[in-house]
Amino acid sequence: MKKLTAIAIDLAKDxxxxxxxxxxxxxxxxxRLKSRQAMHKLIQTLEPPLTVAIETGPGAQxxxxxxxxxxxxxxxxxxxxxxxxxxxxxxxxxxxxxxxxALHDVxxxxxxxxxxxxxxxxxxxxxRRGWRxxxxxxxHQVRGVLLEQGVVIARGDPALVRKVDRTLEDATxxxxxxxxxxxxxxxxxxxxxxxxxxxxDGELAVLSRTDPVAKHLCxxxxxxxxxxxxxxxxxxxxxxxxxxxxxxxYFGITPRQHSSGATLxxxxxxxxGDTYLRSAMIEGAHAxxxxxxxxxxxxxxxxxxxxxxxxxxxxxxVRLANHNLRVVWxxxxxxxxxxxxxxxxxxxxxxxAAMH
Numbered sequence: 121m122k123k124l125t126a127i128a129i130d131l132a133k134d135x136x137x138x139x140x141x142x143x144x145x146x147x148x149x150x151x152r153l154k155s156r157q158a159m160h161k162l163i164q165t166l167e168p169p170l171t172v173a174i175e176t177g178p179g180a181q182x183x184x185x186x187x188x189x190x191x192x193x194x195x196x197x198x199x200x201x202x203x204x205x206x207x208x209x210x211x212x213x214x215x216x217x218x219x220x221x222a223l224h225d226v227x228x229x230x231x232x233x234x235x236x237x238x239x240x241x242x243x244x245x246x247x248r249r250g251w252r253x254x255x256x257x258x259x260h261q262v263r264g265v266l267l268e269q270g271v272v273i274a275r276g277d278p279a280l281v282r283k284v285d286r287t288l289e290d291a292t293x294x295x296x297x298x299x300x301x302x303x304x305x306x307x308x309x310x311x312x313x314x315x316x317x318x319x320x321d322g323e324l325a326v327l328s329r330t331d332p333v334a335k336h337l338c339x340x341x342x343x344x345x346x347x348x349x350x351x352x353x354x355x356x357x358x359x360x361x362x363x364x365x366x367x368x369x370y371f372g373i374t375p376r377q378h379s380s381g382a383t384l385x386x387x388x389x390x391x392x393g394d395t396y397l398r399s400a401m402i403e404g405a406h407a408x409x410x411x412x413x414x415x416x417x418x419x420x421x422x423x424x425x426x427x428x429x430x431x432x433x434x435x436x437x438v439r440l441a442n443h444n445l446r447v448v449w450x451x452x453x454x455x456x457x458x459x460x461x462x463x464x465x466x467x468x469x470x471x472x473a474a475m476h
Contacts, residue, residue: 364446
């Protein structure tokens with residue numbers, strides 16, 4: 121291992137493929153480890169200066185923390201970018217070589233190594249996202265099966281609850297008993313998921329008041345416990361981004377570009393990056409827009425009113441989400457900065473940096 125300067129490891133549950141290169145970039149090691157015990161023994165032999173590259177996937181964070189404890193630099197590379205460097209057929213040996221090539225690609229940015237607490241917080245948000253998707257699926261299913269029986273339900277969850285309760289109680293409607301039982305079970309599951317989400321949202325609200333990063337981000341209008349804790353568990357390094365514009369582009373709230381030469385073509389929102397956080401940022405922006413009074417005269421409200429007139433409410437929400445992400449980058453870069461939601465009392469540095 122002393123001759124190696126970089127190692128790429130293709131992770132799996134029990135089988136691991138190793139590819140290592142020397143200072144001249146020559147691959148001099150290519151071997152297969154057939155047990156987790158062999159992998160642990162290999163990690164104990166690693167010593168700096170050495171760079172270990174692995175790709176994202178189940179177990180990557182745990183292995184990265186174990187390797188990092190040896191004082192060795194670890195980089196977790198996105199799997200979709202390492203696959204682009206694969207040559208030939210897909211097998212473990214070629215996968216390890218593709219990770220090694222991606223390690224030298226400056227355009228491939230590593231994923232942050234998270235602590236166990238950050239991973240636990242991330243698991244809470246992923247559970248919340250799964251429950252929310254299931255609740256949406258249940259509402260669509262209930263609306264669909266009742267519509268086939270001639271029962272039309274208006275938009276919104278309150279209308280759904282009222283209509284379903286009345287339908288199940290009305291014995292005169294020609295709805296089969298087995299379908300009534302099915303709808304009742306689905307609505308029971310829907311209510312149970314809603315209670316779980318409410319309890320989880322309360323837990324996230326408590327965490328947003330105790331976590332220093334989340335508490336700092338909650339200073340911004342449109343950012344509450346959900347967004348602040350989700351941003352905290354991402355463990356993003358603000359120094360990776362040159363300015364707030366790049367930070368907003370990381371979450372996909374920028375136009376898609378298809379330009380060539382002197383011709384500049386900008387399309388719709390790129391929608392890259394974290395879908396959960398991006399949608400939460402836009403929902404938070406919608407909440408802010410709903411609170412803006414028509415007769416408001418402060419600069420912040422007037423600017424949002426101009427956005428609504430020019431782009432509509434949805435377009436204005438995307439613009440405000442982009443603006444808020446730039447403010448988030450500023451707050452992450454300056455943890456001691458106090459950011460006031462009221463533009464009339466906001467510092468000059470915050471205003472200028474947020475518009476970069």
